[in-house]
Amino acid sequence: MLTNSKLSHVSFTNAIPIYRKLSHANPSKRSLAVNNALKTVDPTATSVGSSNSEDVGFLGEKPTILVSEKLGEAGLNVLRSVGHVECAYELSQEELCTKISCCDALIVRSGTKVTREVFEAGKGRLKVVGRAGVGIDNVDLQAATEFGCLVVNAPTANTIAAAEHGIALLAAMARNIAQADASTKAGKWQRSKYVGVSMVGKTLAVMGFGKVGSEVARRAKGLGMHVIAHDPYAPADRARAIGVELVSFAQAIATADFISLHMPLTSTTNKIFNDDTFAKMKKGVRIVNVARGGVIDEDALVRALDNGIVAQAALDVFTEEPPSKDSKLVQHENVTVTPHLGASTKEAQEGVAIEIAEAVLGALKGELSATAVNAPMVAPEVLSELAPYVVLAEKLGRLAVQLVCGGSGIKSVKVVYRSARGPDDLDTRLLRAMVTKGIIEPISNTIVNLVNADFIAKQRGLRISEERVVVDSSPELPVDSIQVQISSVDSKFASAIAEGGHISIDGKVKFGEPHLTCVGSFDVDVSLQGNLILCRQVDQPGMIGRVGNILGEQNVNVSFMSVGRTSRRKKAIMAIGVDEEPNKQALDNIGAVPAIEEFVFLKL
Numbered sequence: 001m002l003t004n005s006k007l008s009h010v011s012f013t014n015a016i017p018i019y020r021k022l023s024h025a026n027p028s029k030r031s032l033a034v035n036n037a038l039k040t041v042d043p044t045a046t047s048v049g050s051s052n053s054e055d056v057g058f059l060g061e062k063p064t065i066l067v068s069e070k071l072g073e074a075g076l077n078v079l080r081s082v083g084h085v086e087c088a089y090e091l092s093q094e095e096l097c098t099k100i101s102c103c104d105a106l107i108v109r110s111g112t113k114v115t116r117e118v119f120e121a122g123k124g125r126l127k128v129v130g131r132a133g134v135g136i137d138n139v140d141l142q143a144a145t146e147f148g149c150l151v152v153n154a155p156t157a158n159t160i161a162a163a164e165h166g167i168a169l170l171a172a173m174a175r176n177i178a179q180a181d182a183s184t185k186a187g188k189w190q191r192s193k194y195v196g197v198s199m200v201g202k203t204l205a206v207m208g209f210g211k212v213g214s215e216v217a218r219r220a221k222g223l224g225m226h227v228i229a230h231d232p233y234a235p236a237d238r239a240r241a242i243g244v245e246l247v248s249f250a251q252a253i254a255t256a257d258f259i260s261l262h263m264p265l266t267s268t269t270n271k272i273f274n275d276d277t278f279a280k281m282k283k284g285v286r287i288v289n290v291a292r293g294g295v296i297d298e299d300a301l302v303r304a305l306d307n308g309i310v311a312q313a314a315l316d317v318f319t320e321e322p323p324s325k326d327s328k329l330v331q332h333e334n335v336t337v338t339p340h341l342g343a344s345t346k347e348a349q350e351g352v353a354i355e356i357a358e359a360v361l362g363a364l365k366g367e368l369s370a371t372a373v374n375a376p377m378v379a380p381e382v383l384s385e386l387a388p389y390v391v392l393a394e395k396l397g398r399l400a401v402q403l404v405c406g407g408s409g410i411k412s413v414k415v416v417y418r419s420a421r422g423p424d425d426l427d428t429r430l431l432r433a434m435v436t437k438g439i440i441e442p443i444s445n446t447i448v449n450l451v452n453a454d455f456i457a458k459q460r461g462l463r464i465s466e467e468r469v470v471v472d473s474s475p476e477l478p479v480d481s482i483q484v485q486i487s488s489v490d491s492k493f494a495s496a497i498a499e500g501g502h503i504s505i506d507g508k509v510k511f512g513e514p515h516l517t518c519v520g521s522f523d524v525d526v527s528l529q530g531n532l533i534l535c536r537q538v539d540q541p542g543m544i545g546r547v548g549n550i551l552g553e554q555n556v557n558v559s560f561m562s563v564g565r566t567s568r569r570k571k572a573i574m575a576i577g578v579d580e581e582p583n584k585q586a587l588d589n590i591g592a593v594p595a596i597e598e599f600v601f602l603k604l
């Protein structure tokens, strides 16, 4: 008889979120599953505050939220209703790092640099960074992802404000409003000096035809301008719908009388307006920038202003904010400037504050955000139908890794989804992330969630591949079954090795609950709750009773039992679900049953 005397009691870092959705009162599968997907809390982290906030969807301690820049009162009130809110403005980088170690969330605007050091300092505690606005170029997204910290933004509430500011700058520049205002206030009366240019009939090139760009285009059309746009990713029909022609970058800059910038700052757009591109513009072009300063090479713009290629510029944003007092660009007589005011209307700030407060609180409760920047955005209806499969995926990963023999390095994992749906109708990113979480968390002290799953897997040299098999089942169900295979490893339960030589386990969702349905080549059916004992034995009468008695004697409650066999009186696998963890005596006694050839105890 072979007994597995070295039961592997893998050390589990089964982190319990401080902020758990109120699932006990009204169990919501979706909330639980999603909470699991985003679970990032270090159980050893010190909690703060003492008020119980169960009534608003959190269990246990209130979260602490640091707001590092001015945020609308309405949003602060939403945050205060559930958390401890500290508003601390103009913090040095050092002060921010010190404070962040005691915070669960950070809310910033464009003025706070959320660097790698900040994520390092917030490690284990900081779960979400909320950007109260659109641009996330001030947040180190790579570092956020590595630390499993979700970044959310508020992408819609300041669109109109930014578009209005763009149009205001366009008109102010064309009619020299700022310069004439300063001159008149200085006691001068310079009517001929400030003759402007008309906008009607002129060509405006909108660079970046997203939310703000398209609203600027709409308004410019109202001013009688001929509007063209350049955006490599914008759909032409959306542009056509408002009478705008999408053109190439070269065509846009060569034909425009006015250019308005509305693209994000990325590695591709960084200094995209430079000596070369200015040289290709129509002489006397006028440029508005309410996007990001970094898309313009500011020294090149000064040169283009000096040599007359650019007649005027109106800028709300700068590479360094605030720009230095003696900046040649800011001081240039043909340049109109504002201190990053695009989003600064009362209406926009209230809207942004509420939008970000809700997104941050949702993320703290474990919900996926529709405005997640560094995690897949999964539509609510998709989330809701995938919720039970999310639980199944994590449990299968967790089981599969415990079947690996100590010392075998895991390099390759394959997840096979059997589904009646085609690939376009099945978004598996969440499921893959949960399998990864299930595999990595039991063997490391890394907290894995939807944000960092792919990164952590890559970092550990773990290749996770996926395969979809179309089966003839109900397309109503997103997934018929999930199989997790671990290749090129030895198993501490040899029966878990399937024909292909890899560890293989399958599961299904039955009546909303995760079930283990196959181990290696053996069919079983056991609900994945509590813990699991797998035994391989010679198929014969009395085995269920014998093992059941051993467990009963040690007061271990059996929740499920299932036997799968190759054929009568040959090899069989017994899968036993147990509520409690059996003690060593119980496990030794099971191992001592003569017909039992191998067994393993697995924690779910």
Ligand SMILES: NC(=O)c1ccc[n+]([C@@H]2O[C@H](COP(=O)([O-])OP(=O)(O)OC[C@H]3O[C@@H](n4cnc5c(N)ncnc54)[C@H](O)[C@@H]3O)[C@@H](O)[C@H]2O)c1
Binding pocket: 134, 135, 136, 155, 158, 159, 162, 207, 208, 209, 210, 211, 212, 213, 230, 231, 232, 233, 234, 262, 263, 264, 265, 268, 269, 290, 291, 292, 316, 317, 340, 341, 342, 343, 344
């Ligand atoms: N000044 C302010 O206060 C203020 C306020 C709001 C937004 N913004 C900034 O304005 C910009 C646009 O904001 P949005 O809400 O419209 O964002 P958005 O994501 O809706 O639109 C950006 C558009 O730029 C396009 N784009 C990406 N790369 C491009 C490229 N190389 N060339 C041309 N287009 C490209 C994208 O396809 C997208 O359509 C962002 O940089 C944002 O930070 C500034």
Ligand SMILES: O=C(O)[C@H](O)COP(=O)(O)O
Binding pocket: 109, 110, 111, 132, 133, 134, 135, 136, 158, 340, 341, 342, 343, 344
């Ligand atoms: O990207 C944005 O949303 C704007 O630049 C606004 O930035 P602010 O929140 O710092 O005003």
